[in-house]
Amino acid sequence: MAAPGQKVVLITGCSSGIGLRIAVLLARDDARRYHVIATMRDLKRKEKLVEAAGDAYGKTLSLLTLDVCSDESVKQCIDAVKDRHIDVLINNAGIGLVGPVESISMDDMKKVFETNFFGVIRMIKEVMPDMKKRRGGHIIVVSSVMGLQGVVFNDVYAASKFAMEGFCESLAVQLLKFNVTLSMIEPGPVHTEFEMKMIADVSKKEFPGTDPDTVNYFKNVYLPSSVDIFEALGQTPDDIAMCTKKVIEARSPRFRNLTNPLYTPIVAMKYADETGGLSVHAFYHMLFNMGSIMHLSMNLMKCLTCGCLRRRTISPS
Numbered sequence: 615m616a617a618p619g620q621k622v623v624l625i626t627g628c629s630s631g632i633g634l635r636i637a638v639l640l641a642r643d644d645a646r647r648y649h650v651i652a653t654m655r656d657l658k659r660k661e662k663l664v665e666a667a668g669d670a671y672g673k674t675l676s677l678l679t680l681d682v683c684s685d686e687s688v689k690q691c692i693d694a695v696k697d698r699h700i701d702v703l704i705n706n707a708g709i710g711l712v713g714p715v716e717s718i719s720m721d722d723m724k725k726v727f728e729t730n731f732f733g734v735i736r737m738i739k740e741v742m743p744d745m746k747k748r749r750g751g752h753i754i755v756v757s758s759v760m761g762l763q764g765v766v767f768n769d770v771y772a773a774s775k776f777a778m779e780g781f782c783e784s785l786a787v788q789l790l791k792f793n794v795t796l797s798m799i800e801p802g803p804v805h806t807e808f809e810m811k812m813i814a815d816v817s818k819k820e821f822p823g824t825d826p827d828t829v830n831y832f833k834n835v836y837l838p839s840s841v842d843i844f845e846a847l848g849q850t851p852d853d854i855a856m857c858t859k860k861v862i863e864a865r866s867p868r869f870r871n872l873t874n875p876l877y878t879p880i881v882a883m884k885y886a887d888e889t890g891g892l893s894v895h896a897f898y899h900m901l902f903n904m905g906s907i908m909h910l911s912m913n914l915m916k917c918l919t920c921g922c923l924r925r926r927t928i929s930p931s
């Protein structure tokens with residue numbers, strides 16, 4: 615149970631990745647300012663979190679079951695919180711989906727929206743009325759840079775995050791009247807199970823109903839570039855947890871929070887040209903004309919930072 619003066623923070627999707635690291639960072643706060651309720655849909659997956667939380671587990675960290683896709687599970691979970699009092703709700707649970715649209719079943723697409731979009735709305739509907747009544751609270755949504763800028767072959771995932779951005783942009787205005795804050799966290803690529811799940815999922819697929827050219831662009835052009843982008847721009851889940859903690863602790867939290875400054879120019883391009891042509895053509899060029907150059911230059915950058923090239927070119931043989 616939360617001690618007097620502690621903020622109650624409820625987080626979804628804490629079995630791995632970003633949710634797990636946010637839960638641990640807040641529960642291990644030196645000043646013990648938070649009581650974290652870390653939730654996951656299957657408590658059998660709690661071990662990694664419990665181990666990382668160390669002695670905070672059972673003190674500033676407690677666990678509850680929660681599946682964001684189930685009305686019943688969401689209600690049961692929030693009812694189990696003392697007085698249903700949540701100061702900070704962190705909507706983190708989410709799933710990815712990549713591949714040619716033709717090859718993806720409607721059911722798989724709906725699952726992405728059910729989790730990433732309706733899952734967040736289900737949580738907000740359950741928690742927001744109490745926050746409005748209390749005239750206080752902070753709702754955080756882990757969105758994505760793909761909520762602001764689409765990425766080729768991520769059509770449905772990007773759409774689910776765009777939908778969330780539109781929903782939250784609209785809701786934030788009303789909530790301000792009730793002293794409830796809404797903030798978006800917008801990471802670029804982050805090294806978590808998300809990336810592994812995507813690679814594992816793609817390697818099993820046959821791409822039914824997709825023409826050979828598209829399969830070739832996806833497998834041999836997009837996927838290698840995507841791996842490069844993860845390697846070059848990828849952040850750790852701890853980076854995102856620290857950014858989220860700063861947003862919670864800010865006196866006047868920002869609505870949008872891009873976590874990766876390397877991604878800022880990509881998003882800025884969209885606002886620089888209202889016709890949208892600049893982004894579409896720049897992405898086309900980056901992917902189809904510069905893919906191999908990007909691959910080479912990223913490897914060159916890696917070699918320069920690891921020092922092997924410098925040693926080979928500078929040291930006398």
Ligand SMILES: NC(=O)C1=CN([C@@H]2O[C@H](COP(=O)(O)OP(=O)(O)OC[C@H]3O[C@@H](n4cnc5c(N)ncnc54)[C@H](OP(=O)(O)O)[C@@H]3O)[C@@H](O)[C@H]2O)C=CC1
Binds near residue numbers: 631
């Ligand atoms: N990794 C990345 O590159 C980026 C990720 N994001 C976003 O960050 C968030 C966290 O992802 P990340 O940590 O990377 O990925 P992970 O796959 O490591 O974590 C996702 C978490 O969501 C949980 N989850 C999935 N479905 C449900 C559900 N129905 N109910 C409750 N929990 C569920 C998973 O639980 P389970 O173990 O049960 O599957 C898991 O704990 C997502 O919203 C994602 O879209 C944003 C930008 C980049």
Ligand SMILES: CC1=C(/C=C/C(C)=C/C=C/C(C)=C/C=O)C(C)(C)CCC1
Binds near residue numbers: 840
């Ligand atoms: C391939 C490719 C790109 C890939 C970007 C990727 C792969 C971003 C991944 C973001 C993630 C995983 C967000 C999660 O929410 C760019 C940079 C658009 C430039 C054009 C070529």
